[in-house]
Amino acid sequence: MGTDTLTYSVSHRTVLRYSTTVTLSYNEVRMRARDRGSQRTLAFALVSTPWAVPRSRVDYYGNFVHRLDVTSPHELLEFTVDAVVENSEPRRRRLTEWEQDALASDPRLEFILPSPRVPLAANTRALWHEWNGDDRSFDSVLATAQRIPQELRYVSGATTVESSIDDLLEGGAGVCQDFTHLFLAMLRGAGWPARYVSGYLGPVDEEKVVEGQSHAWVEVCGADGRWLGLDPTLGQHVGAHHLRLAVGRDYGDVAPHHGLFFGAASGAPPEVTVRIARMSNQQVDRVEHHAGVHWQQQQQQQ
Amino acid sequence: MTTEAGTARAVALGLPRGADECIEADGAVRPPYAELLATLEQAAAGLPRIRRDAQQWFADKGVTFGVPTEGVAPIFPFDPVPRVLSAGEWRSLSKALSQRAMALDLFVSDCYGAQRAIRNGVVPGRLVYSSTGYLRDIVGIRPPRATWCHVSGIDVVRVAGTFHVLEDNVRIPSGIAYALESRRAMESLAPDWFELAPVRPIHGYTGRLRRILQRIAPRQWDADIVVLTPGSYNAAYYEHRLLADEMNATLVEGHELIVVEDEVYRRDAEGAAQRVDVIYSRVNSEWLDPLVFRRDSMLGAPGLIEAWRRGNVAIANAPGTGVADDKVIYPYVPAMIRYYLGEEPLIDNVATYDLTDERQQAHVVANIDSMVLKPVDASGGYGIHFGRLMGSQERTEFLEEVKASPRQWLAQEEVALSRAVCLRAGGGFEPRAVDLRPFVLLDERPWIVPGGLTRVAGDPDELVVNSSQGGGSKDTWVLTR
Numbered sequence: 217m218g219t220d221t222l223t224y225s226v227s228h229r230t231v232l233r234y235s236t237t238v239t240l241s242y243n244e245v246r247m248r249a250r251d252r253g254s255q256r257t258l259a260f261a262l263v264s265t266p267w268a269v270p271r272s273r274v275d276y277y278g279n280f281v282h283r284l285d286v287t288s289p290h291e292l293l294e295f296t297v298d299a300v301v302e303n304s305e306p307r308r309r310r311l312t313e314w315e316q317d318a319l320a321s322d323p324r325l326e327f328i329l330p331s332p333r334v335p336l337a338a339n340t341r342a343l344w345h346e347w348n349g350d351d352r353s354f355d356s357v358l359a360t361a362q363r364i365p366q367e368l369r370y371v372s373g374a375t376t377v378e379s380s381i382d383d384l385l386e387g388g389a390g391v392c393q394d395f396t397h398l399f400l401a402m403l404r405g406a407g408w409p410a411r412y413v414s415g416y417l418g419p420v421d422e423e424k425v426v427e428g429q430s431h432a433w434v435e436v437c438g439a440d441g442r443w444l445g446l447d448p449t450l451g452q453h454v455g456a457h458h459l460r461l462a463v464g465r466d467y468g469d470v471a472p473h474h475g476l477f478f479g480a481a482s483g484a485p486p487e488v489t490v491r492i493a494r495m496s497n498q499q500v501d502r503v504e505h506h507a508g509v510h511w512q513q514q515q516q517q518q
Numbered sequence: 519m520t521t522e523a524g525t526a527r528a529v530a531l532g533l534p535r536g537a538d539e540c541i542e543a544d545g546a547v548r549p550p551y552a553e554l555l556a557t558l559e560q561a562a563a564g565l566p567r568i569r570r571d572a573q574q575w576f577a578d579k580g581v582t583f584g585v586p587t588e589g590v591a592p593i594f595p596f597d598p599v600p601r602v603l604s605a606g607e608w609r610s611l612s613k614a615l616s617q618r619a620m621a622l623d624l625f626v627s628d629c630y631g632a633q634r635a636i637r638n639g640v641v642p643g644r645l646v647y648s649s650t651g652y653l654r655d656i657v658g659i660r661p662p663r664a665t666w667c668h669v670s671g672i673d674v675v676r677v678a679g680t681f682h683v684l685e686d687n688v689r690i691p692s693g694i695a696y697a698l699e700s701r702r703a704m705e706s707l708a709p710d711w712f713e714l715a716p717v718r719p720i721h722g723y724t725g726r727l728r729r730i731l732q733r734i735a736p737r738q739w740d741a742d743i744v745v746l747t748p749g750s751y752n753a754a755y756y757e758h759r760l761l762a763d764e765m766n767a768t769l770v771e772g773h774e775l776i777v778v779e780d781e782v783y784r785r786d787a788e789g790a791a792q793r794v795d796v797i798y799s800r801v802n803s804e805w806l807d808p809l810v811f812r813r814d815s816m817l818g819a820p821g822l823i824e825a826w827r828r829g830n831v832a833i834a835n836a837p838g839t840g841v842a843d844d845k846v847i848y849p850y851v852p853a854m855i856r857y858y859l860g861e862e863p864l865i866d867n868v869a870t871y872d873l874t875d876e877r878q879q880a881h882v883v884a885n886i887d888s889m890v891l892k893p894v895d896a897s898g899g900y901g902i903h904f905g906r907l908m909g910s911q912e913r914t915e916f917l918e919e920v921k922a923s924p925r926q927w928l929a930q931e932e933v934a935l936s937r938a939v940c941l942r943a944g945g946g947f948e949p950r951a952v953d954l955r956p957f958v959l960l961d962e963r964p965w966i967v968p969g970g971l972t973r974v975a976g977d978p979d980e981l982v983v984n985s986s987q988g989g990g991s992k993d994t995w996v997l998t999r
Contacts, residue, residue, distance in 0.1 A: 242809050242820050242821060244809065275654075275655065276654035276655060276657050276658075277654075283824065285821070287778070320639070320642065320644070321636060321643060322637075322643070323633060325643045325644060325647060326643070326647040329648050474813070476809055476813070
């Protein structure tokens with residue numbers, strides 16, 4: 217591994233409390249990243265109380281989805297993902313614009329079309345025009361990513377998970393989800409295929425621990441078909457501390473959890489705790505050593 | 519029968535000019551109608567009675583269409599004069615519709631597979647990816663026997679003597695029960711008519727459908743089949759009940775199904791859980807599984823799609839077929855036929871324009887007088903705009919709306935639908951516009967029930983033929999010769 221590889225331990229705990237007993241609940245969880253590019257998952261565990269066997273599939277966008285069905289009566293469901301993820305800084309590339317005709321018959325066309333939470337309205341087109349004029353080049357893409365956090369304020373609680381791009385523009389403040397939706401709308405309006413990335417933002421310093429919510433940013437696709445991550449909340453390229461979980465057209469496709477339950481109960485909003493620690497080399501060695509031991513045991517069993 | 523004799527009969531019966539399904543422009547009776555007219559000469563006086571008895575027959579059997587108002591769902595309006603197709607007409611129509619149904623099925627399969635048609639520019643990706651019928655969660659699934667559109671109802675209209683396709687229904691095509699019951703009513707009320715005319719039977723439909731459903735079942739030797747209905751408030755609830763009865767299947771609503779470990783169960787009369795093999799679904803795919811599609815749906819069962827993905831239950835029509843009956847996809851069906859089957863289409867579309875294409879949109883705006891615009895996400899004949907019927911103010915406003923959201927509208931050239939002879943309310947005859955919805959079943963090869971549902975416009979001036987718009991039906995005869 218190169219010196220710029222950062223390794224994180226992530227603990228993502230979700231608690232769902234119901235007002236009365238629930239007889240059956242189904243949950244879909246998108247909390248395991250695919251190994252792609254510079255990012256690799258070294259260890260992963262998903263454990264729930266009440267206990268349920270998670271079953272996984274891969275969704276339309278290539279994300280892992282785990283299903284947790286709890287078939288015994290319960291008033292509380294808690295599930296925790298513990299993962300060790302390593303990542304290094306993606307190479308910064310310049311993207312070239314798509315030829316209209318090439319994009320028209322390419323599956324990535326999907327990512328310039330409106331999606332449920334990213335309507336392509338006149339206001340976001342006008343904003344692109346106000347900032348960049350008629351220029352739709354990659355320079356304007358970068359300039360827009362940098363300008364969004366300058367023009368809009370990051371205020372926790374200013375918006376909710378259901379807020380729209382219009383809410384952000386009217387209130388002038390929001391969180392990463394809102395900034396990401398806005399950037400997506402502007403990019404798509406300008407003809408750049410762009411998708412939503414859900415993930416975490418880890419600490420840069422070694423052995424430092426951060427607690428906080430999930431993060432979100434954008435990946436934009438150039439004519440070579442490759443995606444480049446840009447963070448419109450920080451106004452910069454994504455780095456080794458951007459840990460990707462899932463990609464989709466907008467938040468609706470990548471929500472880390474959604475569930476359904478049977479019973480007369482009402483569900484409170486989930487309590488979510490995310491704890492991310494940057495691991496020291498010593499800690500990493502221990503993980504890799506354990507992973508190796510585990511592998512040997514499996515081999516012996518066969 | 520000579521043409522002269524035919525003309526004489528048409529005049530003697532007081533058949534209206536303009537009923538071009540039955541009478542040529544020169545007044546001659548079209549050959550398929552010869553036997554029927556011979557019958558009508560004897561029976562004309564009894565027609566109002568037959569209509570009355572038929573309405574009573576439908577009422578007794580509870581044949582209703584539409585949502586019950588004040589407790590009782592309306593009886594499906596019925597016209598006693600059958601519509602007749604010759605064996606030759608039917609042979610070419612059924613060949614054409616088989617071809618179309620196969621191409622639509624291949625298109626659905628392609629959309630959820632390699633998407634060759636998009637990559638090769640046959641169907642624009644922008645239309646597929648923006649279709650509410652394109653369900654991303656089922657991409658990559660291969661249903662049993664690789665069949666998606668087990669039942670298609672393809673609406674055809676006759677324009678200047680030639681059949682054209684008006685619309686494809688491969689989501690949940692309804693109407694077959696009304697065709698079956700129209701025939702039964704006529705057989706019971708006017709049995710002698712069938713002695714003179716060699717009419718092909720249609721009662722084999724439900725048996726055929728049952729056989730197809732059995733073949734896609736995970737346990738074919740002992741398939742438990744259910745008909746999934748949105749409930750008694752659905753307009754076509756009567757049909758759901760009839761199909762369940764005749765196929766020896768259980769009629770269920772979503773809340774009666776439960777998915778356990780990716781297998782689907784229903785409770786039987788004794789309360790025991792029975793494993794379900796096949797769901798003949800009359801619930802739109804988007805409502806089938808709240809875990810995957812619409813989170814607010816109460817009409818399906820959570821986990822159904824995963825059970826289907828794993829092959830533990832078969833669903834017909836397969837979820838996702840809506841991508842092929844999105845109205846904006848329709849203009850590209852002839853291209854699909856050439857692409858997938860390597861054949862020339864045997865039946866044409868009505869001239870239709872994709873408004874998301876700038877050049878086509880300009881053409882529509884320039885020729886708005888001869889255009890009909892239909893909302894893409896509506897059915898039942900609602901929201902249709904006739905260009906020539908709008909005032910200039912209304913037209914300007916409407917075109918602004920269309921330009922702002924071109925994906926929401928489809929433009930077709932207005933066509934004069936053929937008219938069939940219908941019994942007038944106060945006695946005598948009048949011509950009314952008709953269409954025809956034949957039903958294609960896809961098995962190893964396509965099978966089409968002879969005829970289908972002929973729908974009749976509500977009155978002689980009505981331009982839209984739809985059951986939800988006060989139209990009715992009549993029996994459809996396909997002759998053996």
